[in-house]
Amino acid sequence: MGNGKSDLLQGTLDMLVLKVVALGPVHGYGISVRIRQISREVLQVQQGSLYPALHRLEKKGWLESEWGESESGRQAKFYKLSAKGRKQLAAEETNWGRLAGAVQLILEAGK
Amino acid sequence: MNPVSRWIERRRVERELAAEMAEHLAEKIERLREEGYSEEAAARLARVQFGSVAVAEEDSRAAWGWNGVEEIWQDIRFGWRMLTKTPGFTATAIAVLALGMGMNTAMFSAVKAVLLSALPYPAPERMVQLNQTAEDGHPMNVSNLDFRDWRAQSRAVEAMAAYGLDDVTIAGDFAARRARMAAVGAGFFRVMATGAAIGRTFSAGEEKPGGPATLVFGYELAEAVFGAPGNAIGKRVRLNGMVFTVIGVMPARFTFPGNAELWLPNDLFPDDSTRSAHNYRIVGRLKAGLTVRQAQADMDVVAARLAKEYVDDRNEGIRVTTLYDALVGSVRPALWILLAAVGVVLLIACVNVSNLLLVHAAARRREMAMRRALGAGGGRLIRQLLTESVMLAAAGGLAGLALAEVGVKILRATAPEGIPRLQNLAIDGGVLAFSAGLSLVAGILFGVLPAIESSNADLNDALRQGAGRGEGRTQKRWSEVLVVGQVTLAIVLLSGASLLVKSYWRLAHVETGLNSGGVFIADVTWPASADGNSVDGAFVRRTGGQMLEQIANLRGVRAAAFVHGLPFEGAPDGGFEIEGRPLPADPHMYPDSDYSMVTPDYFGVFGLPVLQGRGFTQGDERSATQVAVVNVTFEKKYFPNGDAVGKRIRFFGFDRKPRFLTIVGVVPDVRNEGLRRPVAAEVYADYFQHADSAMDSTLVVRGPASAAARIKQIVMFLNRDTAVSFASMDSLISGTVTRERFQTALLGLFAACALLLAVVGIYGLLSYTVTRRMSEIGVRMALGAGRGTITRHVLWQGSVLVGVGIAVGMAGSVVVTRVLQSLLYEVSTTDAAALLAAAVGFAAAALAGCYLPARRASAIDPTEALRAE
Numbered sequence: 011m012g013n014g015k016s017d018l019l020q021g022t023l024d025m026l027v028l029k030v031v032a033l034g035p036v037h038g039y040g041i042s043v044r045i046r047q048i049s050r051e052v053l054q055v056q057q058g059s060l061y062p063a064l065h066r067l068e069k070k071g072w073l074e075s076e077w078g079e080s081e082s083g084r085q086a087k088f089y090k091l092s093a094k095g096r097k098q099l100a101a102e103e104t105n106w107g108r109l110a111g112a113v114q115l116i117l118e119a120g121k
Numbered sequence: 122m123n124p125v126s127r128w129i130e131r132r133r134v135e136r137e138l139a140a141e142m143a144e145h146l147a148e149k150i151e152r153l154r155e156e157g158y159s160e161e162a163a164a165r166l167a168r169v170q171f172g173s174v175a176v177a178e179e180d181s182r183a184a185w186g187w188n189g190v191e192e193i194w195q196d197i198r199f200g201w202r203m204l205t206k207t208p209g210f211t212a213t214a215i216a217v218l219a220l221g222m223g224m225n226t227a228m229f230s231a232v233k234a235v236l237l238s239a240l241p242y243p244a245p246e247r248m249v250q251l252n253q254t255a256e257d258g259h260p261m262n263v264s265n266l267d268f269r270d271w272r273a274q275s276r277a278v279e280a281m282a283a284y285g286l287d288d289v290t291i292a293g294d295f296a297a298r299r300a301r302m303a304a305v306g307a308g309f310f311r312v313m314a315t316g317a318a319i320g321r322t323f324s325a326g327e328e329k330p331g332g333p334a335t336l337v338f339g340y341e342l343a344e345a346v347f348g349a350p351g352n353a354i355g356k357r358v359r360l361n362g363m364v365f366t367v368i369g370v371m372p373a374r375f376t377f378p379g380n381a382e383l384w385l386p387n388d389l390f391p392d393d394s395t396r397s398a399h400n401y402r403i404v405g406r407l408k409a410g411l412t413v414r415q416a417q418a419d420m421d422v423v424a425a426r427l428a429k430e431y432v433d434d435r436n437e438g439i440r441v442t443t444l445y446d447a448l449v450g451s452v453r454p455a456l457w458i459l460l461a462a463v464g465v466v467l468l469i470a471c472v473n474v475s476n477l478l479l480v481h482a483a484a485r486r487r488e489m490a491m492r493r494a495l496g497a498g499g500g501r502l503i504r505q506l507l508t509e510s511v512m513l514a515a516a517g518g519l520a521g522l523a524l525a526e527v528g529v530k531i532l533r534a535t536a537p538e539g540i541p542r543l544q545n546l547a548i549d550g551g552v553l554a555f556s557a558g559l560s561l562v563a564g565i566l567f568g569v570l571p572a573i574e575s576s577n578a579d580l581n582d583a584l585r586q587g588a589g590r591g592e593g594r595t596q597k598r599w600s601e602v603l604v605v606g607q608v609t610l611a612i613v614l615l616s617g618a619s620l621l622v623k624s625y626w627r628l629a630h631v632e633t634g635l636n637s638g639g640v641f642i643a644d645v646t647w648p649a650s651a652d653g654n655s656v657d658g659a660f661v662r663r664t665g666g667q668m669l670e671q672i673a674n675l676r677g678v679r680a681a682a683f684v685h686g687l688p689f690e691g692a693p694d695g696g697f698e699i700e701g702r703p704l705p706a707d708p709h710m711y712p713d714s715d716y717s718m719v720t721p722d723y724f725g726v727f728g729l730p731v732l733q734g735r736g737f738t739q740g741d742e743r744s745a746t747q748v749a750v751v752n753v754t755f756e757k758k759y760f761p762n763g764d765a766v767g768k769r770i771r772f773f774g775f776d777r778k779p780r781f782l783t784i785v786g787v788v789p790d791v792r793n794e795g796l797r798r799p800v801a802a803e804v805y806a807d808y809f810q811h812a813d814s815a816m817d818s819t820l821v822v823r824g825p826a827s828a829a830a831r832i833k834q835i836v837m838f839l840n841r842d843t844a845v846s847f848a849s850m851d852s853l854i855s856g857t858v859t860r861e862r863f864q865t866a867l868l869g870l871f872a873a874c875a876l877l878l879a880v881v882g883i884y885g886l887l888s889y890t891v892t893r894r895m896s897e898i899g900v901r902m903a904l905g906a907g908r909g910t911i912t913r914h915v916l917w918q919g920s921v922l923v924g925v926g927i928a929v930g931m932a933g934s935v936v937v938t939r940v941l942q943s944l945l946y947e948v949s950t951t952d953a954a955a956l957l958a959a960a961v962g963f964a965a966a967a968l969a970g971c972y973l974p975a976r977r978a979s980a981i982d983p984t985e986a987l988r989a990e
Contacts, residue, residue: 038142038145042145057170058173058176059180061141062180062181064181077137080148082148086144087144
């Protein structure tokens with residue numbers, strides 16, 4: 011059981027990060043804030059997981075990065091989606107939709 | 122990506138990672154400030170929410186896949202710091218490991234030299250030895266007649282050659298000397314697939330009866346005799362008085378068969394007498410692609426055909442073994458056992474280090490707990506600790522190599538001749554690889570338990586306790602288990618050693634029947650007869666008689682004699698008939714007996730009284746009656762009524778014209794076939810009556826060693842082609858058990874090391890316990906416990922561990938010592954006295970190891986101990 015849970019979380023985190031980045035170039039802090047805001051404070055991303063995830067996605071070539079200036083005027087690393095990342099996001103979204111639908115069906119069974 | 126750009130890329134990512142996180146924190150702090158926190162509170166809260174920067178960084182780096190190398194390097198640097206910080210602990214551990222690894226490396230190099238290296242001939246896997254087998258399966262040499270049929274009829278063995286081995290005397294423009302000679306049949310060098318290094322080997326013309334007399338020298342002998350091997354070619358050498366020409370020199374270190382130093386064609390003087398003259402050994406080369414099993418099937422057919430055709434071959438078989446098995450088969454069990462034993466010593470050493478580490482780990486609990494608190498995972502800590510133990514093991518392995526170098530020198534110097542190929546022993550690449558692998562395995566072996574144990578350290582517990590006092594209950598339990606295990610292993614080794622020692626003692630104290638003290642012996646060679654197949658009998662009678670007379674007249678010499686078939690050197694044996702009794706139809710059922718030839722004073726030299734009848738006299742030499750003296754076993758076996766004297770017997774194999782010998786006397790039994798074998802029936806014939814068949818003879822003299830030089834002069838003056846070197850009869854006898862002595866000494870040494878290490882282990886554990894319980898003992902004493910009570914208490918604690926270990930060890934010994942079966946002489950593998958001796962000996966040593974800490978405990982000053990608290 012333990013394994014399934016962390017796999018799901020990790021897979022989900024990657025998808026969420028890709029989705030947030032897809033909305034426009036954003037730095038690490040921005041990603042964590044946006045995930046929290048969009049999910050209406052339900053999802054909190056631990057920084058201990060966020061940065062490893064970002065670097066993992068960058069290594070896979072789904073994210074590209076460049077340094078720019080943040081809203082507060084600091085140097086920050088901005089991530090944006092690569093073409094490959096866009097494809098991956100689409101795939102993950104479909105996948106997630108199917109999974110969520112299936113889970114929903116099971117939960118509704120017998121109602 | 123090349124390493125340089127990878128490094129640059131990596132530096133960039135590292136820099137960015139740090140900057141990225143710093144930026145994140147800064148944003149967060151700013152936001153919190155906006156929410157109204159003070160600068161300080163905002164910074165604190167941001168850090169708490171962010172979690173460990175170090176962990177996030179490390180995990181992010183892990184995403185790039187660089188961590189492996191980096192972390193190992195980090196671990197090594199850290200390990201180095203830890204190990205150098207506690208030099209006492211480190212040095213002790215390395216010393217213990219060096220002992221274990223050094224012995225293992227040395228022993229492995231012996232196993233590699235003897236068992237694991239291929240034979241130094243081309244396609245060695247195709248080389249086989251062929252033996253005839255008796256009805257009971259024991260292997261025998263082969264007669265020339267049978268050998269020729271084998272060679273003609275075998276389809277699986279491509280080439281086959283017969284050979285015999287002999288010690289001969291060579292002389293020429295150099296001082297006469299003894300040399301080991303192989304008389305080899307046609308095609309021998311083709312079977313070996315080895316040619317001469319200088320000159321050539323025998324041509325077809327030289328490998329037949331009546332061919333030119335030629336010799337091939339070994340490289341080392343040629344060097345010793347002629348200065349340079351190349352000088353040997355064309356030299357004329359007298360061998361047992363006959364002149365040979367040297368035509369070739371073999372490559373250095375070619376000594377097949379059996380440490381041969383020179384080779385001559387045996388077909389010069391073929392022995393074609395009978396099929397029961399088992400005089401030759403056979404080496405062969407299989408056709409390419411065939412297995413020994415196929416060759417065996419092929420030879421079985423040949424054996425069946427010969428058994429049908431010749432009465433001498435009835436019930437006899439042929440056995441094909443690989444040459445490798447034939448050479449090393451007999452030493453293989455002993456070597457593997459010794460390697461296993463030395464492995465056990467290393468295991469015990471590992472347990473010692475493991476226990477040291479457990480104690481060490483107790484002192485490091487706070488450090489470990491701190492590192493866990495800072496975010497290090499359990500796996501990461503285990504890896505760190507394992508790195509440290511592998512570093513320890515590597516250092517131990519390196520120090521062990523130096524020890525092994527010494528060990529190899531000792532092995533080479535003390536190796537008995539009976540162990541083939543041991544002289545090739547060296548620390549080479551393979552041995553180094555073994556040593557490195559061993560270090561790694563040992564490091565993980567002794568490190569894994571302490572590593573798991575200390576990485577499990579409970580955070581709160583450890584941080585609460587003082588550094589010195591922190592110790593888990595499980596750690597102590599593990600230490601005890603390890604000590605018990607150690608005792609068990611040591612007991613098993615000690616039991617084995619004890620059995621071997623007892624067996625060796627038995628062997629060395631076998632009653633030989635000879636009064637051999639004060640007798641010295643020298644091999645002598647007589648000039649060959651004209652046909653080359655025997656010796657010049659007239660010369661032997663004339664000169665030999667003169668020699669004995671002159672030697673007997675020397676001051677202090679009590680008796681001197683010649684003997685052919687000296688006990689312990691393998692006397693010939695053969696079948697005979699008893700006058701008036703019908704011979705069985707099957708030659709295998711003939712009465713048989715050992716047969717040696719002695720001059721009259723032989724029985725006097727060895728103090729053998731004549732029990733019935735008489736011994737030989739000077740007059741027998743010229744008498745027409747052929748006489749014989751028999752031993753007690755002979756009389757019991759063939760004349761149970763005790764009436765052997767006066768009867769006549771006739772041997773088939775030893776005279777060209779078999780003649781009846783009249784038994785004139787009976788003498789006591791002698792262990793004629795060696796210490797390990799029972800006394801066999803033996804017939805002594807008169808030496809001078811059969812002088813022309815006295816090919817290899819030994820001069821035996823009872824007298825002072827100071828007479829040796831004069832005797833040498835006498836012998837060499839009368840027979841210029843002889844070299845005389847004296848040895849004592851006792852050294853000849855003890856020389857037949859050098860292998861047993863060697864393996865007993867080695868196993869004894871290993872067992873002693875095991876004992877020492879195990880006792881040190883017990884001592885260490887108890888000492889540590891006493892130190893740790895100082896204050897408790899102080900309290901007990903303050904409350905009235907006497908010093909005796911404290912001593913007994915600690916001793917009891919140790920004795921329980923030792924007792925359990927001994928009990929388990931004894932049970933294990935009964936099972937494990939079974940592997941020693943083949944090495945033991947008249948000692949059962951469960952010999953109670955020997956096993957008990959091992960247990961008692963260990964218990965005594967262990968008690969001494971327990972006593973020191975116990976005394977220290979009883980000497981504790983309660984006020985001091987309590988104040989320290």
